[in-house]
Amino acid sequence: MGTVKRLNPLDWTFLAGETRETMMHVGSLSPFTPPADAPPDFLRKLMDEIRQDAQVYSPWNLKLKTPSIIASPLQGWVEDDNFDVEYHVRRSALPSPGDERELGILVSRLHSNSIDFHRPPWEVHFIEGLEGGRFAIYFKVHHALVDGYTGAKLMEAGLSSNPKERDTPMFYSREPAERVARAAEEKVPTLEALMSLAKEQAGASRNITKALFKTLAPGKEKNTLVAPMSAPKSIINQKISRNRRFATQQFPVDRLKAVAKAYDGTLNDIVLALSSAGLRKLMLELNALPDKPLTAMLPVNIRPKDDPGGGNAVGSILASLATDIEDPVERFRAIIASTREAKAQLSGMTKMGIMEYSALLMAPMMLSQIPGAVGRVRPAFNVVISNVPGPKKHLYFRGYKMEGYYPLSIPIAGYGLNITVVSYVDTLNFGFIGCRDTLPHLQRLAVYSREALEELEEALL
Amino acid sequence: MGTVKRLNPLDWTFLAGETRETMMHVGSLSPFTPPADAPPDFLRKLMDEIRQDAQVYSPWNLKLKTPSIIASPLQGWVEDDNFDVEYHVRRSALPSPGDERELGILVSRLHSNSIDFHRPPWEVHFIEGLEGGRFAIYFKVHHALVDGYTGAKLMEAGLSSNPKERDTPMFYSREPAERVARAAEEKVPTLEALMSLAKEQAGASRNITKALFKTLAPGKEKNTLVAPMSAPKSIINQKISRNRRFATQQFPVDRLKAVAKAYDGTLNDIVLALSSAGLRKLMLELNALPDKPLTAMLPVNIRPKDDPGGGNAVGSILASLATDIEDPVERFRAIIASTREAKAQLSGMTKMGIMEYSALLMAPMMLSQIPGAVGRVRPAFNVVISNVPGPKKHLYFRGYKMEGYYPLSIPIAGYGLNITVVSYVDTLNFGFIGCRDTLPHLQRLAVYSREALEELEEALL
Numbered sequence: 001m002g003t004v005k006r007l008n009p010l011d012w013t014f015l016a017g018e019t020r021e022t023m024m025h026v027g028s029l030s031p032f033t034p035p036a037d038a039p040p041d042f043l044r045k046l047m048d049e050i051r052q053d054a055q056v057y058s059p060w061n062l063k064l065k066t067p068s069i070i071a072s073p074l075q076g077w078v079e080d081d082n083f084d085v086e087y088h089v090r091r092s093a094l095p096s097p098g099d100e101r102e103l104g105i106l107v108s109r110l111h112s113n114s115i116d117f118h119r120p121p122w123e124v125h126f127i128e129g130l131e132g133g134r135f136a137i138y139f140k141v142h143h144a145l146v147d148g149y150t151g152a153k154l155m156e157a158g159l160s161s162n163p164k165e166r167d168t169p170m171f172y173s174r175e176p177a178e179r180v181a182r183a184a185e186e187k188v189p190t191l192e193a194l195m196s197l198a199k200e201q202a203g204a205s206r207n208i209t210k211a212l213f214k215t216l217a218p219g220k221e222k223n224t225l226v227a228p229m230s231a232p233k234s235i236i237n238q239k240i241s242r243n244r245r246f247a248t249q250q251f252p253v254d255r256l257k258a259v260a261k262a263y264d265g266t267l268n269d270i271v272l273a274l275s276s277a278g279l280r281k282l283m284l285e286l287n288a289l290p291d292k293p294l295t296a297m298l299p300v301n302i303r304p305k306d307d308p309g310g311g312n313a314v315g316s317i318l319a320s321l322a323t324d325i326e327d328p329v330e331r332f333r334a335i336i337a338s339t340r341e342a343k344a345q346l347s348g349m350t351k352m353g354i355m356e357y358s359a360l361l362m363a364p365m366m367l368s369q370i371p372g373a374v375g376r377v378r379p380a381f382n383v384v385i386s387n388v389p390g391p392k393k394h395l396y397f398r399g400y401k402m403e404g405y406y407p408l409s410i411p412i413a414g415y416g417l418n419i420t421v422v423s424y425v426d427t428l429n430f431g432f433i434g435c436r437d438t439l440p441h442l443q444r445l446a447v448y449s450r451e452a453l454e455e456l457e458e459a460l461l
Numbered sequence: 462m463g464t465v466k467r468l469n470p471l472d473w474t475f476l477a478g479e480t481r482e483t484m485m486h487v488g489s490l491s492p493f494t495p496p497a498d499a500p501p502d503f504l505r506k507l508m509d510e511i512r513q514d515a516q517v518y519s520p521w522n523l524k525l526k527t528p529s530i531i532a533s534p535l536q537g538w539v540e541d542d543n544f545d546v547e548y549h550v551r552r553s554a555l556p557s558p559g560d561e562r563e564l565g566i567l568v569s570r571l572h573s574n575s576i577d578f579h580r581p582p583w584e585v586h587f588i589e590g591l592e593g594g595r596f597a598i599y600f601k602v603h604h605a606l607v608d609g610y611t612g613a614k615l616m617e618a619g620l621s622s623n624p625k626e627r628d629t630p631m632f633y634s635r636e637p638a639e640r641v642a643r644a645a646e647e648k649v650p651t652l653e654a655l656m657s658l659a660k661e662q663a664g665a666s667r668n669i670t671k672a673l674f675k676t677l678a679p680g681k682e683k684n685t686l687v688a689p690m691s692a693p694k695s696i697i698n699q700k701i702s703r704n705r706r707f708a709t710q711q712f713p714v715d716r717l718k719a720v721a722k723a724y725d726g727t728l729n730d731i732v733l734a735l736s737s738a739g740l741r742k743l744m745l746e747l748n749a750l751p752d753k754p755l756t757a758m759l760p761v762n763i764r765p766k767d768d769p770g771g772g773n774a775v776g777s778i779l780a781s782l783a784t785d786i787e788d789p790v791e792r793f794r795a796i797i798a799s800t801r802e803a804k805a806q807l808s809g810m811t812k813m814g815i816m817e818y819s820a821l822l823m824a825p826m827m828l829s830q831i832p833g834a835v836g837r838v839r840p841a842f843n844v845v846i847s848n849v850p851g852p853k854k855h856l857y858f859r860g861y862k863m864e865g866y867y868p869l870s871i872p873i874a875g876y877g878l879n880i881t882v883v884s885y886v887d888t889l890n891f892g893f894i895g896c897r898d899t900l901p902h903l904q905r906l907a908v909y910s911r912e913a914l915e916e917l918e919e920a921l922l
Contacts, residue, residue, distance in 0.1 A: 093554040095589050113574050
């Protein structure tokens, strides 16, 4: 069709930032357990069905107007009249033994492949050969089409909370539901929400980076807020290669909350503590632990002091990961103190103040995407750690029960590791994603985070 | 190490030509049959072994000096001091039922992924899950590192002609053997040999395309040779996308020779006839068959009239595929007549004449790689069909018998289909590779070529 949908400036930024090394697609990985009456050749039959019925609704049928000039200022979305469903929906399989390790390797590879901009920029892979007759869905979408949180909500439209429902249409064959649109407007503390804030701060200019330079320029404006802590240089804050490593870990929320409460911390604090413990141990093994503690940036919901209605604003805080402290309990206490202080500071601000502060924090990360900037623009923090709400009910794909919901976010130049956590009913699902070359053995972060939880639990006995 | 090995101008051309859509890597696919005593978990144990012993010899340890500026005139090869063997040697698996179709789909996808220029530009994939306990090796290497024929010879160093030999080292762990180097110098009629000729014609200039323009400019020089036939425009002579389709077919050489002989043709003629029949049928189904016959360019060995020693020269001929003729026997006879005429013409030339003619034929294909040239530079032919000699003995990978040896060559802008054929002992192995979008249902070429052989055989009864 001839209609062109303009890109909003933030989406455009994600296109303009795309390089061979920094690929701006996000994803999710979900393993599924078969029902007792699982039909043999379930996935084969599914593909037959998919080939027959290729009804596809917006945004899944949208492709770039000028795919050869990705960063064109006239870029927009047009409908793909030759939608090739077999390209977008794929079957894959795991080599034996089909364990979590092999799943991690395959998904790391799939996520290292760039998106084809001549088509609607998404793919979904049904991965068979997981132990126990299980399969997994790996989903990948370019951030310019939908952000991770909205994409996840749209994907869920292809799942059902009813294990008996065996004819749920594929997510791309569902008409855009109002419910989903509304969900995407919730004030969820995501990285995208923060980038939107930074963009609003930058005003109506299409050129975010130029405006951010202004925000950073000292003296000129009333930047009286706390300047970002100086983060130490580290192996995760270098140029990155195009290859990724991905690892996952799942924890019961109750178990995490119990430990957090025992130390008078929050769920976010324990997320930081487990990430911190993993990073400390891995970096020690790599002989690359900085003397100064690593710092993390967290998107959070904050109640501003000038909002009488008690509404929330999305903001960002900077927390110490206390990776210089050897004792796990002391380290956890230092993290708790650090986030508490940061939140106290933020909640003393007006809504506008929170926005300004967040834009300031985001600026170095966005500036680092200018070619040659990495190493010159000092990182304001070492790693982004996001904690995003996910599905509250168990979900099923035609009777197969979704076991977990692991996010894959975007490592970028200068920020070669991202830790995103999504809740799913009574579990917290960690997705560790990083650059294959600058952070070897990333998979160990998943193992070490579990050990870290056991350590904190044992210290309570 | 600090030593830089300069690229030769032809290799440099393959780097300079690399785009998101035209990827200059070649490959091969080989299925293997297990021995009676096949160890369980053969491939798993192989990977364990590979991880322990990462001895890697030239050229497999060479990476580009300036990977971020691919077409740098100062480009060269340097040794990779951080060779990451797990990146280059990979395990994959097929979804059920693990048949040839699923193998084709997986290899098409793997071949659609671009090579990482920050590492030695090659990958080898051990693909398990083929029916009957079989596995396949898919190998991929950038043409700038080695050409397809040399690459295949080097790969063979990791195979054995002895089914009892179970400890053959991996191909990259073999010291470069003199034997292999010599083999690569044989006068084999490959596309690469032709491009080398075209390059020699262009003189010592690094800028091949500029020199070729001169070769094409009429009048100035003594180009009295037959001008290329004008090929019809067709769907396989358009811009291409970055995605590939790959299909394979294997024929007993005796069967092909019997049919060829019965019609007084050559093995090359029957290769053309089967390709022609497939293209005609597929294009009819797509409602895209040109009125005028499609033409093919074939690299061939020719005995020049001025070589008293009876030596061979590599040249190229242009043959009609006679796709305008409905009757298969008449079509075959027209093809035979066409190649006979072309060869007669070529063998009447001096060695220099053959070189000039070949350079002339190659020029439009090389010119078509200049951005924007496709559609303006008229194709001299529609498709390249190469027939390359392969292994003469059955080969084994640690007791697993190699069943076939299917080449994957390079579709380029304006030439969206390539048919390369390799002999393996008593079989001829077809590799059909094309652009996924401009040539839908390419897989049918494999099916139709088999039907075409049966048709010609039946006509003889």
